[in-house]
Amino acid sequence: MRYLYYPGCSAEATGKAYDISTRALMGKLGVELVELDDWNCCGATSYFSVRELDSFAIAARNLAIAEKQGDEDLCVICNACYTTLAKTNRYMAESAEVREAVSGALGAVDRTYSGNKPVRHIMDVLVNDIGLEALGEKVTRRLTGLKVACYYGCQYSRPMGDFDDPEFPVTMDKFFQALGAEVITDFAGKAKCCGGMMMLTKEEGALRMCHELLKGAHDAGADVIVCACPLCEMNVEGYQPRVNKTFGTNFDMPVMYFTQLAGLAFGADPKQLAIDKQIVSCDRVVAAIPA
Amino acid sequence: MAEDRIAVYFCHCGSNIAGKVDVDKVVAWAAEQPNVAIAREYKYMCSDPGQDLIKEDIQQHGINRVVVAACSPTMHEPTFRKAAAAAGLNPYLLQMANVREHCSWVTVDKGEATEKAKRILNAQIHRLPFNEALDPIEVPVNPAVLVVGGGIAGIEAALKLAATGKKVYLVEKNPSIGGHMAMFDKTFPTLDCAACILTPKMSAAGKDPNIELMAYSEVVEVDGYVGNFKVKVKKKARFVNTDTCTGCAACLETCVVRKVPSEFDQGLGKRSAIYIPFPQAVPLRATIDAEKCLTLKGKKCKQPCVTSCGPGAIDFEQKDELVELEVGAIIMATGFELWDPGQDARYGYGRLDNVITSLEFERISNASGPTNGEIVCKNGEPPKSVAILHCIGSRDLNYQEHCSRVCCMYSLKFSHLIKEHLPDTEVYELYIDMRCFGKGYEEFYRRLMDEGVHMVRGRAAEVTDLAMSPEEEGRLIVKTEDTLLGIVRRIPADMVILSSGLAPAKDAKAVSQTFGFGCSGDGFFLERHPKLEPVSTITDGIFIAGCCQYPKDIPDTVAQAGAAAAGALALVDNPTVKVEPTISYIDPEKCAGCHICVGLCPHVAIRYNEELKVAEVITAACKGCGVCVAACGSNVPQQHGYLDNQIFAEIEGAMAF
Ligand SMILES: Cc1cc2nc3c(=O)[nH]c(=O)nc-3n(C[C@H](O)[C@H](O)[C@H](O)COP(=O)(O)OP(=O)(O)OC[C@H]3O[C@@H](n4cnc5c(N)ncnc54)[C@H](O)[C@@H]3O)c2cc1C
Ligand code: SF4
Ligand code: SF4
Ligand code: SF4
Numbered sequence: 025m026r027y028l029y030y031p032g033c034s035a036e037a038t039g040k041a042y043d044i045s046t047r048a049l050m051g052k053l054g055v056e057l058v059e060l061d062d063w064n065c066c067g068a069t070s071y072f073s074v075r076e077l078d079s080f081a082i083a084a085r086n087l088a089i090a091e092k093q094g095d096e097d098l099c100v101i102c103n104a105c106y107t108t109l110a111k112t113n114r115y116m117a118e119s120a121e122v123r124e125a126v127s128g129a130l131g132a133v134d135r136t137y138s139g140n141k142p143v144r145h146i147m148d149v150l151v152n153d154i155g156l157e158a159l160g161e162k163v164t165r166r167l168t169g170l171k172v173a174c175y176y177g178c179q180y181s182r183p184m185g186d187f188d189d190p191e192f193p194v195t196m197d198k199f200f201q202a203l204g205a206e207v208i209t210d211f212a213g214k215a216k217c218c219g220g221m222m223m224l225t226k227e228e229g230a231l232r233m234c235h236e237l238l239k240g241a242h243d244a245g246a247d248v249i250v251c252a253c254p255l256c257e258m259n260v261e262g263y264q265p266r267v268n269k270t271f272g273t274n275f276d277m278p279v280m281y282f283t284q285l286a287g288l289a290f291g292a293d294p295k296q297l298a299i300d301k302q303i304v305s306c307d308r309v310v311a312a313i314p315a
Numbered sequence: 316m317a318e319d320r321i322a323v324y325f326c327h328c329g330s331n332i333a334g335k336v337d338v339d340k341v342v343a344w345a346a347e348q349p350n351v352a353i354a355r356e357y358k359y360m361c362s363d364p365g366q367d368l369i370k371e372d373i374q375q376h377g378i379n380r381v382v383v384a385a386c387s388p389t390m391h392e393p394t395f396r397k398a399a400a401a402a403g404l405n406p407y408l409l410q411m412a413n414v415r416e417h418c419s420w421v422t423v424d425k426g427e428a429t430e431k432a433k434r435i436l437n438a439q440i441h442r443l444p445f446n447e448a449l450d451p452i453e454v455p456v457n458p459a460v461l462v463v464g465g466g467i468a469g470i471e472a473a474l475k476l477a478a479t480g481k482k483v484y485l486v487e488k489n490p491s492i493g494g495h496m497a498m499f500d501k502t503f504p505t506l507d508c509a510a511c512i513l514t515p516k517m518s519a520a521g522k523d524p525n526i527e528l529m530a531y532s533e534v535v536e537v538d539g540y541v542g543n544f545k546v547k548v549k550k551k552a553r554f555v556n557t558d559t560c561t562g563c564a565a566c567l568e569t570c571v572v573r574k575v576p577s578e579f580d581q582g583l584g585k586r587s588a589i590y591i592p593f594p595q596a597v598p599l600r601a602t603i604d605a606e607k608c609l610t611l612k613g614k615k616c617k618q619p620c621v622t623s624c625g626p627g628a629i630d631f632e633q634k635d636e637l638v639e640l641e642v643g644a645i646i647m648a649t650g651f652e653l654w655d656p657g658q659d660a661r662y663g664y665g666r667l668d669n670v671i672t673s674l675e676f677e678r679i680s681n682a683s684g685p686t687n688g689e690i691v692c693k694n695g696e697p698p699k700s701v702a703i704l705h706c707i708g709s710r711d712l713n714y715q716e717h718c719s720r721v722c723c724m725y726s727l728k729f730s731h732l733i734k735e736h737l738p739d740t741e742v743y744e745l746y747i748d749m750r751c752f753g754k755g756y757e758e759f760y761r762r763l764m765d766e767g768v769h770m771v772r773g774r775a776a777e778v779t780d781l782a783m784s785p786e787e788e789g790r791l792i793v794k795t796e797d798t799l800l801g802i803v804r805r806i807p808a809d810m811v812i813l814s815s816g817l818a819p820a821k822d823a824k825a826v827s828q829t830f831g832f833g834c835s836g837d838g839f840f841l842e843r844h845p846k847l848e849p850v851s852t853i854t855d856g857i858f859i860a861g862c863c864q865y866p867k868d869i870p871d872t873v874a875q876a877g878a879a880a881a882g883a884l885a886l887v888d889n890p891t892v893k894v895e896p897t898i899s900y901i902d903p904e905k906c907a908g909c910h911i912c913v914g915l916c917p918h919v920a921i922r923y924n925e926e927l928k929v930a931e932v933i934t935a936a937c938k939g940c941g942v943c944v945a946a947c948g949s950n951v952p953q954q955h956g957y958l959d960n961q962i963f964a965e966i967e968g969a970m971a972f
Contacts, residue, residue, distance in 0.1 A: 192660030210666060212781035240781045 027099035027149065028090050029057035030109070032254075033065045034102055039254025041298035045283040046101050046146065048297050052290040053154065053162060057099065060090055066108040070221070080122050081129035083112040088130050088137035097142040099149050101283070103179040103253035109143040110186065145180070146283075147252060148187040151195045156202040164291040166204030168314050172285070173208045173246035174200060175237065177256040178217035191215060196252065196282060203289040213240040218259040228270070234259055235267045238275045248309045250282040257281060261303050278306045288313060319444045320352040322378040323436065324369060326360035326385035328415055333358075335419035335428040341384075344433060348440050352378060361391050366398040369409075373402035380443040384412040384436045389853065390844070405448035407896070407956060410439040434969045441968030445961045451893035454935060456542035457643035458887045461486065463534055466494020467513065467869055468861025469648035470520045471876035472883075477525035479884055484640055485520060486548055487530045489578075491596035493517055494650050498579065498674060500681040500688070502869060503728040504759035510683075514595045521597040529638070530598055537645070537830050538918055540938055541856030542892040546640045552633040554603035554611065555589070560628035562599030564591055569619035575607050577685075581675045584685030589620050589629075594683065601628070643892075644856045644883035647840060648876065649826060651862035654708035654715065654818040662707060662813055663778045668693045669791060670778055670811045673725060680732045690736045690810075697737050698809035702793045703729055704775040705746040709816030717837050719816035719866040723750045726814045727760055730768040743769045743806050745795050753868060771806070772799045778811050817866035832857055839865050850879040855894075858882045897956035898937040899944060903929045905951045912943035912952060 035043035050057050063086050071079035087109060090098045100106040115122045116139035123139065130137055150159065174196035181188040188195045193215055197207045216237060219230025237260055241249050251257040261279035268275055280302060287297040288310065299306050323345045327333035338356045346354035353372055357365045360383055372378045381404070383395045388411040396406035414432045422428040458481055462473045465487030473485045485492070496502075497517070499509035520526055529548055536547040570587035577586040579593050586592075588607040591599065609616035610631055621629045653674050656664040663670045669692045671679070682688035692698050703726045709719040723746065730742045749770070751760045764770060773795040782788045786807060793806040819838035820826070827834050832852035833841040840859045843851040850858050860879035861872040886892065901912075901921075906929035913921045913930055920936035921943060923929075932943075932952070943952040953959065 189660055192666075212779045236781060236783060239783065243781075 025054065025153065026056040026058060026094075026096050027144070028094055028096045029059050030063055030066075030086060030090070030098055030100045030105060031059065032100065032102040032105040034254035038258050039102065039281075041301050042101055042254055042257070042281040042283060045281050045287050045292075045297040045299075048292045049283045049287040049290060052287065052292055053150075053159075055149075055154070058094065058096070060086060060098070061093055062089060066105040068104040068108060072108070077122065077125045078129075079108075080112050080115060081126050083108050084116070084126045084130060084137050085133070085135065087112065087139075087141045087143070088135040091137055091141045092135075097144045097149075099144050099146055101146045101252070102255075103145075103177050104255065106143065106145045107179045107182070110184065113139055113141070113143060114184065145187065145252075147180075147195050147199065151199055152187065156198055159199070160202040163203055163289050165289050165313055165315065167200065167285070167289050168204045170205045170309070170312055171208060171245050171247045172200050172205040173211045173241035173244060173249045174214060174282070175211070175218075175241070175249050175251050175256060175260065176215050177251065177253045178215060178220075180215065180252055182215070196250070199282075199286070200250070203286060205285075208241070208244045208246055211240060211244055211246075213237040218256045220255055220259070223259055223263065227266075230259065231263060231267050231270050234263050235271050235273070238264065238267060238277055239273070242275060242277060246277070247312060248278045248280055248285065248306070250280050250285050252282055264304060276304060278302070278304050278309045280306055280309070285309070317379060319350040319380055320376070320378050321350045321380040321382065321440060321443055322369070322372045322376075323351055323354040323440070324360055324365070324381070324383045324385075325354070325356040325414075325436075326365070326383065327356065327358045328386060328419075329358065332385070332415050332419045332432075335422060335425055336414060336432045337425065337429040340429055341432050341436065345436060345440070348437070350380070350444060351440060352376065360385050361394055366395070369395065369398050370402035373399065373404050379404065379408065380446065381409040382412055382436065382439040382443060383409065384414045384432065384439075386415040387411075387413050387417075405450075407449040408443070408446050410443055410446065412436045412439045434972075437971055438965040438968035441964040441971070442961050445958065445964050447955065447958075449896040449955055452896050452898075452934065453891045453893050454542055456887055456889055456892050457544075457641050458482065459484065459640070459642040460644045460646065460883050460887055461534075461544070461546055461640060461642040462646045462648060464494070464648035464650055464861070464863065465489075465492030465520075465528075465530065466648060466650045466861060466872075467496045467516070468650065468863075468872045468876045468879075469494075469646070470516050471873050472646045472648060472860055472880040473520055473526050474516065474523065475877055475880035476884060477523045479888075481525065481884065481887060483523075483526045484548075484642065485526055485528050486532050486534055487528070488533050489592070490531045490553070490590075490600070490602040491592050491598070492520060492528070492530060493593075493595075493597070495674070496869060497593065497595070498581075498681070499677050500684075501728060501732065503724045504753070504755045506728070506731070510595060517595065517597040528598060531602060532638075534826075534829065535637070539641075539936070540894060541854075542643045542886065542894070543935070544642050544645060544856065546642060546645070548638045548640060550636040550638055552605070552635050553600065554605065554608070554629065554631055554633045555601045556628045556630050556633070557598060557600045559626040560600045560624075561626060562591065562596075562601070563625065564601070565623045565625065566601055566620040566629065567591065569623040571616060571619065572607050572609060575604060580678050580685045581672070583675060583678055603629070643887040644858065645830065646876075646879045646883055647826075647830065647852075647857065647859045647863055648861045648879075649820055649823070649863040651817040651866060652820050654719075654816040656707050656813045656815050658714065659708065659711075661777045662704065662775070662811070663780075663791075664813060667778060667780055667791060667811075669698075669809060670813065673722065673729070673812060673814050676729055676812045680729070680736070688736075690733055692809050696809075698740055700741040700743070700790075700806075700808045701733055701810045701812065702743040702745060702775070702791075702806055702808040703812045703814060704778075704793065705744065705814045706774060707813040707815045708818070710747060715816055715818060715837065717816075717866070718750060720750065720752070721866060721868045722814040722816060723748075724753070724756055724759070724868065726812075727751070727763050727768075729812060730763050731766065734766045734768065741769065742767075743771055743793070743808065745771045745773055745775045745793065745806075747772070747774050753870065771795060771797050771804070773797050773804075817862060820863070823863070830854070830857055837865075839863065850875055850882055856886060895939060895956075897954060898934060898939045899932050899941070899952045899954045901930050901932055901943075901952050903927055903931075905949065906930055907949055907951075909948065911948065912946050915942050915946045917942060
């Protein structure tokens, strides 16, 4: 199995652990990831809110490179990158105006793009290409007894719901169940927004959103929250002290990239998965997994 | 033969056509075409003065062929053909050119629309010289009527028809008639008890000597045409002899399978494998659920039902039965289905306890329901706060675009019932707009505000059990934007009622195909004309009434049922009806007797004449579908009104420039 791989720019900064653990996990699963040449930022939500047409072109540059580089599907790890790239395909298919604008912009840098490169979320690849059964068989360290709250975030399957329900997704739940974990399937915060970039502009609002997530996971007895997006991860993990200060709570909740926890199940060691880089210590989580 | 003198009439249809098509240009062009003697335009051809133009030209100017370029022939072809006939011209020498639905409504550019209109018109100008004069075929009418669906619509239509002395077959798929209305406790806005007004009608329908009630039955095949439908009805096996069963219900108590979720109680109550759906059922007869009964599943059972049944009515050998009916008209009254709110995960239906549907609430609040009318949560406690969420699955582009029309009103009814039972309970109505459209409805809304119900303008965003404050602990929380206060609210509730929209039945499309008419984009049955023929379908002799056409309340349903009954009566009260002569014929000289068409005709209208060794069309059975025409290898069957030379001339006309 081979995929083109788009890490996204967070993966070179705050989300480095996501990239590291993704490579380790996929290595353990025998999936080859070929990093996209000379990729650029997907534009995420910010570009789109300023100049929509330009942002399609920026995202499409990556897709054009991918189309040229290989026939494999493009695997994406960050929810925001995934939504942005998939949305570009969709808009190009639906709107002649977008198609023309994108083609024009790409033409200026001698590139072309058909609009047809399949963009795949890594969770979609794991659950639907490899399959739950095959994953279950490859597990070397089952996550038995570990209570996991899967935090999908607001852009995981919204708005298109290409591979999961947009409002109440379940793929990550099934994934961790296949790995032996006890998943909190009715975790009410699973597809809520973490506050995103609002943490920098309207912190009190974003903190309230994180508070709700943390409380939901905590009250349901979670040992760990797992994420599929660098921004979610940073907000929910890194802002716990401020949530505690603002709301008088006492959270000390381990938060991991889902690839980190899954990596453990497939026999990678914590260092390989950059688990030691987490802000809230995950030693408890690692220790709780039966050897 | 006299020379062809064609008159062309180009209708503006107000601005519907003239807004897009350059009418003057097309008419001037038409006047120049071969065989065209007169070309005129008029604002509304369907109006009396418009029709008079046609009549005058026929009578005074020797016009012998007419083309009206206007709307779809399904709309006004009969109108114009009647006008031609009144002036002494054979109506089949008039053709319509559809320049509205096929042209002005669907073309953006004016120049293109004008060119297209010319081609559409030219096709008919070329065709007309080949048209033959035809005479409608007069056939006898069977005076009986079939009503499909035994909800309030079907019951009402059946009773009305029966009162005129006509024979009515009332086919209902469930063991009892009554439909949704039978499940309600009260009805808005008058709050009369649903059972008190419905039960007498149900039992009247059950007893009427002119009504043959066929419950637990479904129509499986429909053939024939207006005035002469042949219908096959499958009477599903009840495994109880309905002639001897007295409806005493003794068997119900003894059945060993007792925990089957009751469909009538929306799964909130239980029934046994042998059951009567509710005490007022009509017909009041037991039915054995073959999927649940141990004996019928081939398992061991002591069959206490058999021993407890005094009249010995239970019959495990009973089989489905196919009954053939002949009727002159059909009324469809198959109703609606509640939209399944589990499809929208935000509201937690099926996941969160005490999030219930409106129909479930109807059963809970019903004195003969699973809680004997006590409004209680799953734990048996009365709720301290109830939130009623409007527009679930309605007015939502993700699901159904339409407004379901009755849910605002039934939601208000629920508020009233809750306040009546539990005066201290807080009730919240979360609405987008309050649509209280009927007689006494706005007044009812006002009354509810006086009863202390909280009206919150905002579509609910989500129902969660994630408590964020002590007072929310252990309860449901409804999140919404209150668009009047301009704030986001979290409303704690112990019970959340989802006012689900009305959806077309899942099998609506299949049913409409069995009967041979269509559904509209929203999935409900398509009426012939939304304003002027709301109870007719595109198929002559088939009418629709009630919620199978579109969501509506009981008053509108009953009114429509009456209109459908009148429509059916106006048909079956005549000894004969004229049907279109556009049917097929087979020239015995040319037919090679290969049989191909015999097997392909969907209406069994072709028989093989063993003596002459040729196929023959049975005139009375042919529906003019054209299958045989297309199928024959030697091109022998021809259909009047659609002869090969007519079609080819049309194509040539359309492609002429
Ligand atoms: C929760 C709720 C509360 C309501 N409260 C009120 C109220 O208080 N006042 C009011 O005016 N309106 C109310 N309404 C609206 C009311 O239910 C409808 O107006 C009414 O039921 C429509 O009647 P109907 O006969 O068209 O359809 P239905 O009641 O749906 O009856 C259709 C019947 O046809 C049968 N059927 C379906 N398919 C077939 C088939 N293929 N072959 C044979 N039989 C078939 C069904 O089994 C059923 O018996 C409410 C609706 C809901 C959902
Ligand atoms: S089947 Fe027999 S026992 Fe059951 S209701 Fe009918 S008569 Fe009564
Ligand atoms: S045979 Fe047994 S299971 Fe079937 S209806 Fe009778 S008692 Fe119930
Ligand atoms: S009737 Fe009211 S609740 Fe029902 S869809 Fe229309 S607006 Fe919404």
